[in-house]
Amino acid sequence: MPFPTAFTGRALALALTLTIALPAAHAADGAAPPDHGRDRDREGVAIALDEREIRTAGIATTAVTPETGDLELSLPGTVAIPPQQLRVVAAPAGGLVETVLVATDESVTAGQPIVKLRSPDLVEAQRQYLAALSDEALAADRLRRTRLLWEGRVTPERELRVAETEAAHARSRLDERSQILALMEMSDAEIEALRTTRKIASAVTVHAPISGTIVSRNANPGQRVEPAAALLSIAALDPLWLNLQVPATRLSAVTVGSRVILPAYGVEGRIIRIGRTVDAATQSAVAVAEINSAGGTVRPGLAVAATLRIGQNGLPQWSVPATAVVRHRDRAWVFVREETGFRAKPVQVVAERTATTSIRGRLSPGDQVADRGIVALLSELAAADQD
Known part of the structure; x- marks a missing residue:
């Protein structure tokens, strides 16, 4: 050559x-x-x-x-809320938002009142509960009288079985109506008060399901909402996730458990999962690290530069x-x-x-x-x- x-x-x-x-x-x-x-x-x-x-x-x-x-690889990342730490608070019934008791970024505790609704749906649900309560009482009384007659050999056993079946159905309908009221944010004490006083309430108070921070608010006073409409979102902000954009050419060097450091915040975490797909536009995959919030210094939505420690294995x-x-x-x-x-x-x-x-x-x-x-x-x- x-x-x-x-x-x-x-x-x-x-x-x-x-x-x-x-x-x-x-x-x-x-x-x-x-x-x-x-x-x-x-x-x-x-x-x-x-x-x-x-x-x-x-x-x-x-x-x-x-x-x-170890080697250090600098990667861009975005702080996000772990999905298991986020709760969307939905309207338990359709109606009018009367009061929103919390603001965005406010901390709340589990069970704290956050929204008050005035709801015709709640009124109707309570009416049906009281009707089921009356039907259950009548069915129970009919069963008691039929049993006495059967024991005195005045009525056949077939009528006793029919009365027992009707009483069981009435109890089931009452339990169903009680569960519906519970889904509408009525507490056991409020349901018991309704049972004893038969006084129907037109408003319901929605409570925070978890302790955390209000990260978004979708409802305002005077707004009409449908059943299950999103009112608020609450999240626990510690720990947090860091979504790192890892070039496809570097994925083989990243392993679960690799150390991740945010130099600007003095925060350290570990890789907990590595994406199985690559974005066609950026040719990168997402590696997720779990980090602490450093007392609230690191916040969701923050764009950061992270240092990934790569061991030789x-x-x-x-x-x-x-x-x-x-x-x-x-x-x-x-x-x-x-x-x-x-x-x-x-x-x-x-x-x-x-x-x-x-x-x-x-x-x-x-x-x-x-x-x-x-x-x-x-x-x-x-x-x-x-x-």
């Missing part, structure tokens, strides 16, 4: 191609290239070059540096110049110096910085990798794919 023609021609052609193609998005570094065997992934691709060709192409090398300890890790890592066929590669030239080896990019890149791969202490003249080597790697 005459060096001045074929080798240089491929290098120049590839340089023009890279000028156009490099801004395009790339897939995860850990994905296996199609139609290539495992031997190539493990051993790499040999590129035969003599010393004259290496000098002419301007190829220079530097030694890989073993890395120890027992795998060898290396630091190389940022210019030593190239991407070809959806993989990251480095070119390792050998006696006969270079060997292109696939690697996994763990973290990227301005001057250096942290990688994992089949390297050894003392290995020399090319960090200049990369275009010429990349052209040879591309040519090897055509063989």
Whole structure:
């Protein structure tokens, strides 16, 4: 292969191609290239070059540096409320909002009154409850009299069974009406008062289901609402979630339990879940960390810069110049110096910085990798794919 023609021609052609193609998005570094065997992934691709060709192409090398300890990856994130800590307070019945007793961002305790409603639906539900109460009393009295007659052998057993069935149905209807009143926010004491006094109330007070903070208010005094309409949202704001946008190329380095730090707030947390899908527009996935609120300093909706600590997990890790890592066929590669030239080896990019890149791969202490003249080597790697 005459060096001045074929080798240089491929290098120049590839340089023009890279000028156009490099801004395009790339897939995860850990994905296996199609139609290539495992031997190539493990051993790499040999590129035969003599010393004259290496000098002419301007190829220079530097030694890989073993890395120890955790790496830090800076990622953008947004603070969010864990869904299990959020409660939406709905209208127990249709009606008119009479009073809203709390404001947005106000702290409340479980059981605290928060909204008063005046509701025709509540009036009708109480009327039906009282009717069911009367029916149950009549059915119970009829059963008592029928049982006395049956015991005196005045009435047949069939009539006793009919009376027992009617009494059971009446009790079921009364229980049903009692449950409806409970769903309409009437307490056991209020239902008992209705049973004894038979005085119907036209208003109902809605209470906070949990202790927390009012994060949104959908109802205002004088507003008419339908049954189950959202009135307020209450959330417990400690702990919180931090949704981190992790590039797809870095997902393989993130694990559940990895440490997350918010330097600006002095808050630390742990990754609790990693997204299984990648956003097509941003080519990133969401990793969720659980953090504390630092006494209310960290708040939902806050956009933050987070530092993710990436452990080595027992795998060898290396630091190389940022210019030593190239991407070809959806993989990251480095070119390792050998006696006969270079060997292109696939690697996994763990973290990227301005001057250096942290990688994992089949390297050894003392290995020399090319960090200049990369275009010429990349052209040879591309040519090897055509063989």
